Amino acid sequence: xxxxxxxxxxxxxxxxxxRGLIANALDSFGIRNVASAADGPSALQKLAVxxxxxxxxxxxxxxxxxxxxxxxxxxxxxxxxxxxxxITGRADREIIxxxxxxxxxxxLKKPFDPAGLRAAMEAIVGKL
Amino acid sequence: MSDPMAExxxxxxxxxxxxxxxxxxxxxxxxxxxxxSETINVVFRAVHSIKGGAGAFGLDDLVRFAHRFETAMDxxxxxxxxxxxxxxxxxxxxxxxxxxxxxxxxxxxxxSEDITGPxxxxxDVLVGLEEEEEEELDFTPATLSFDLDIGGDLxxxxxxxxxxxxxxxxxxxxxxxxxxxxxxxxxxxGFQVIFKPEDxxxxxxxxxxxxxxxxxxxxxxxxxxxxxxxxxxxxxxxxTGYLSWVVxxxxxxxELSVREVFEFVDGLCLLEISPLSGRAPAALPDLPPAISAxxxxxxxxxxxxxxxxxxxxxxxxxxxxxxxxxxxxxSAPIASVSDDAEDEFSLxxxxxxxxxxxxTGTPTQPRATVRVDLERIDRLVNLVGELVIxxxxxxxxxxxAGLPPNSPVSTGLEEFLQLTRDxxxxxxxxxxxxxxxxxxxxxRIVRESSASVGKEVRLHTDGxxxxxxxxxxxxxxxxxxxxxxxxxxxxxxxxxxxLAAGKPREGHVTLTAQHRSGRIxxxxxxxxxxINRERVKEKAIEKGLIxxxxxxxxxxxxxxxxxxxxxxxxxxSNLSGRGVGMDVVRSSIQSLGGRINITSQEGKGTTxxxxxxxxxxxxxxxxxxxxxxTLVVPLNAILETLTLTDGDLKALGPETHVVQxxxxxxxxxxxxxxxxxxxxxxxxxxxxVLLIGQEDGNRAAxxxxxxxxxxxxxxxxxxxxxxxxxxxxxxxxxxxxxxxxILDPMDLVSQASGRTKIRQPQHSLVG
Numbered sequence: 001x002x003x004x005x006x007x008x009x010x011x012x013x014x015x016x017x018x019r020g021l022i023a024n025a026l027d028s029f030g031i032r033n034v035a036s037a038a039d040g041p042s043a044l045q046k047l048a049v050x051x052x053x054x055x056x057x058x059x060x061x062x063x064x065x066x067x068x069x070x071x072x073x074x075x076x077x078x079x080x081x082x083x084x085x086x087i088t089g090r091a092d093r094e095i096i097x098x099x100x101x102x103x104x105x106x107x108l109k110k111p112f113d114p115a116g117l118r119a120a121m122e123a124i125v126g127k128l
Numbered sequence: 129m130s131d132p133m134a135e136x137x138x139x140x141x142x143x144x145x146x147x148x149x150x151x152x153x154x155x156x157x158x159x160x161x162x163x164x165s166e167t168i169n170v171v172f173r174a175v176h177s178i179k180g181g182a183g184a185f186g187l188d189d190l191v192r193f194a195h196r197f198e199t200a201m202d203x204x205x206x207x208x209x210x211x212x213x214x215x216x217x218x219x220x221x222x223x224x225x226x227x228x229x230x231x232x233x234x235x236x237x238x239x240s241e242d243i244t245g246p247x248x249x250x251x252d253v254l255v256g257l258e259e260e261e262e263e264e265l266d267f268t269p270a271t272l273s274f275d276l277d278i279g280g281d282l283x284x285x286x287x288x289x290x291x292x293x294x295x296x297x298x299x300x301x302x303x304x305x306x307x308x309x310x311x312x313x314x315x316x317x318g319f320q321v322i323f324k325p326e327d328x329x330x331x332x333x334x335x336x337x338x339x340x341x342x343x344x345x346x347x348x349x350x351x352x353x354x355x356x357x358x359x360x361x362x363x364x365x366x367x368t369g370y371l372s373w374v375v376x377x378x379x380x381x382x383e384l385s386v387r388e389v390f391e392f393v394d395g396l397c398l399l400e401i402s403p404l405s406g407r408a409p410a411a412l413p414d415l416p417p418a419i420s421a422x423x424x425x426x427x428x429x430x431x432x433x434x435x436x437x438x439x440x441x442x443x444x445x446x447x448x449x450x451x452x453x454x455x456x457x458x459s460a461p462i463a464s465v466s467d468d469a470e471d472e473f474s475l476x477x478x479x480x481x482x483x484x485x486x487x488t489g490t491p492t493q494p495r496a497t498v499r500v501d502l503e504r505i506d507r508l509v510n511l512v513g514e515l516v517i518x519x520x521x522x523x524x525x526x527x528x529a530g531l532p533p534n535s536p537v538s539t540g541l542e543e544f545l546q547l548t549r550d551x552x553x554x555x556x557x558x559x560x561x562x563x564x565x566x567x568x569x570x571x572r573i574v575r576e577s578s579a580s581v582g583k584e585v586r587l588h589t590d591g592x593x594x595x596x597x598x599x600x601x602x603x604x605x606x607x608x609x610x611x612x613x614x615x616x617x618x619x620x621x622x623x624x625x626x627l628a629a630g631k632p633r634e635g636h637v638t639l640t641a642q643h644r645s646g647r648i649x650x651x652x653x654x655x656x657x658x659i660n661r662e663r664v665k666e667k668a669i670e671k672g673l674i675x676x677x678x679x680x681x682x683x684x685x686x687x688x689x690x691x692x693x694x695x696x697x698x699x700x701s702n703l704s705g706r707g708v709g710m711d712v713v714r715s716s717i718q719s720l721g722g723r724i725n726i727t728s729q730e731g732k733g734t735t736x737x738x739x740x741x742x743x744x745x746x747x748x749x750x751x752x753x754x755x756x757x758t759l760v761v762p763l764n765a766i767l768e769t770l771t772l773t774d775g776d777l778k779a780l781g782p783e784t785h786v787v788q789x790x791x792x793x794x795x796x797x798x799x800x801x802x803x804x805x806x807x808x809x810x811x812x813x814x815x816x817v818l819l820i821g822q823e824d825g826n827r828a829a830x831x832x833x834x835x836x837x838x839x840x841x842x843x844x845x846x847x848x849x850x851x852x853x854x855x856x857x858x859x860x861x862x863x864x865x866x867x868x869x870i871l872d873p874m875d876l877v878s879q880a881s882g883r884t885k886i887r888q889p890q891h892s893l894v895g
Contacts, residue, residue, distance in 0.1 A: 015181060017136060017139055017140040017143050018184075020139065024132050049353060089183075089198075105271070105272065106269035106270065124270070
């Protein structure tokens with residue numbers, strides 16, 4: 001079994017378009033275990049019952065942004081080890097530095113194509 | 129299978145409309161003086177999200193514009209630029225252009241550079257920035273190493289992080305101060321239910337799922353299953369219940385209602401019900417304020433980007449990223465739910481708990497929605513229409529069968545009738561949507577039209593969430609646009625005139641929507657000079673619309689505005705004078721089954737009031753017979769019905785009669801002759817007439833043979849098959865299966881007056 005068959009991913013983005021695009025790309029990579037959430041709090045709730053290996057999260061979301069989600073994940077022993085890929089429209093130094101400090105595994109700047117997403121994911125989890 | 133990308137693309141454009149709406153809302157709030165960082169964030173995020181999506185679909189024009197707009201909003205967000213009224217006007221213009229670009233991209237069209245270019249230049253001048261250089265960011269991805277064990281254990285999941293319990297998050301009472309920001313439901317009402325079934329619960333055939341379903345009837349619930357007590361397979365006893373649940377119920381109901389759900393499992397489980405006390409238990413601790421958007425923007429002179437993070441780093445003890453923990457599924461059963469929560473949760477840094485930001489604009493959880501193709505809904509509407517007809521037929525057969533009123537069939541039918549009505553209403557509600565989108569478009573009309581005539585105008589809206597049938601909203605756009613332009617152009621005075629009259633420079637136009645007695649009332653009000661009745665009357669005489677000696681009431685004069693070919697502006701301006709008069713506005717409102725009214729006060733302003741039916745699918749009609757034909761006349765067009773006596777009738781010519789009603793004269797129209805069913809009668813004495821009224825006071829008497837019934841009828845359009853038939857609005861199917869035409873009496877009257885030269889105004893206006 002390849003990694004892609006086992007990998008569990010959750011996609012967190014407030015825009016359903018983005019969730020759809022990412023889910024579509026993941027589908028094309030052969031990743032079947034994909035959950036999604038429209039905001040950080042509901043992502044955390046979903047993770048509480050169905051843990052994943054990798055969180056792919058947008059940065060700019062209302063209420064709780066991607067880095068706040070990352071912080072919440074890293075603050076909880078149960079989700080501390082999860083992989084985290086931040087997707088951001090503005091790759092400002094502050095965001096990336098903050099992400100680094102919080103233990104972000106990788107980031108990907110928008111707009112991206114499926115190949116870019118795949119590369120960013122493989123940098124975290126290894127060959128899909 | 130359809131192309132998933134095409135579907136995502138289509139949903140992107142729908143999502144864009146929502147984002148554009150919140151963009152407009154946010155700008156409006158900023159315009160009203162709201163400087164809250166969350167408001168600015170909403171605006172920023174809307175532009176940002178549109179840009180992000182557009183990038184994915186390679187919509188370059190849209191991306192380019194959105195990017196610079198976004199950059200400007202970022203300057204505002206970080207406090208480097210503080211927008212004044214002029215800047216906000218520019219942002220509004222940019223939002224409008226952004227909307228144009230979105231729709232152009234959707235329809236695969238382009239928007240001219242002439243429109244986007246100047247706005248972008250203005251943005252750059254205003255915010256004073258140059259295109260930034262892309263920063264080189266050094267970042268080394270942190271790899272997770274999965275120890276892939278494919279050796280066929282359960283699911284073969286490598287190093288799955290331990291199942292986190294939601295209860296390991298702090299409960300409201302434990303971290304009183306920190307939680308709120310991430311609470312999914314602000315100010316939640318409801319209960320947290322901790323439910324641990326004993327083995328006996330299962331043994332007696334109870335099923336937790338059904339209990340949760342019953343809880344769901346009380347309100348939104350979230351259920352977290354705690355399975356950490358589950359032993360590994362070797363130690364698992366199939367007859368032992370290991371699971372427990374934490375259910376959060378968001379409800380207005382009392383605790384008793386929640387307890388009642390568990391009434392039948394009383395004593396078979398551990399049950400703890402505690403109120404949420406305004407907080408969701410699943411909430412997570414807040415980040416220190418530095419990470420959230422700065423509450424107070426730094427002063428502009430601090431040009432350097434504000435650091436997002438204070439030093440030292442706030443989470444010193446994270447053992448990430450290179451060494452993900454490799455926990456195994458715990459086998460030790462937990463003692464109790466609450467103990468567990470206390471033991472396991474600890475924040476990694478004392479810093480993280482100390483600073484609590486004030487909750488600003490907690491996002492409201494959007495309601496779950498489903499997007500449905502309009503065609504499907506319309507098919508449903510149609511089917512329900514059929515159902516109504518079918519039910520009417522059935523009622524008629526039952527009535528004809530002579531069953532006693534208390535027979536089971538009759539009473540069953542009564543219920544059927546009620547259900548059909550309910551279904552019909554519910555279906556119509558699916559078609560309804562808030563009028564907000566239409567109102568927002570009017571904001572743009574006000575901005576553009578006030579700029580072009582050099583007036584300062586502010587639009588106020590009220591009742592934006594009033595729900596109106598989608599078709600009505602679409603068909604209201606044109607008349608409303610015209611009325612708004614009219615209000616800006618003719619209604620409001622120039623700033624100088626206003627100042628001279630002791631009014632503020634800025635004129636106000638107010639747009640309101642509300643439900644009133646089963647109809648929707650939309651008002652367009654301005655605080656301008658009001659209608660200059662002298663001038664209106666002069667104009668009408670000049671144009672030969674009324675005789676020079678006509679005695680008109682104030683309201684009569686106001687209603688002259690609705691006469692075809694009337695225009696009060698002595699010089700046609702580039703706004704309202706587009707060949708569309710208020711008469712066109714009125715007829716489009718009428719075609720929606722609506723009415724329009726005008727009230728005006730000299731020096732204070734003018735109000736147009738539109739009243740519309742809630743639905744276009746059914747109407748209340750009067751069923752009449754004419755020359756053995758059955759016809760339906762919309763009830764809202766009928767002022768009164770009367771039986772003619774000899775003294776009421778006056779002949780003006782061989783085939784022209786007028787009816788005298790309370791001192792006024794109203795032209796008589798023989799419906800049978802008018803529709804070609806028969807030739808005109810010799811005498812109408814003793815006949816029945818329906819007095820048809822229009823908002824402008826024009827009236828006509830329709831002669832019919834008999835009034836049969838008054839009932840709700842389902843409207844069946846004719847235009848698909850026959851095109852537009854003068855005087856006929858639509859058709860319907862009656863209870864006996866007969867097809868009846870639904871008249872458009874106003875149209876019929878104006879057709880007739882054109883042909884037989886009934887000079888209406890003199891008679892009707894004094895009536």
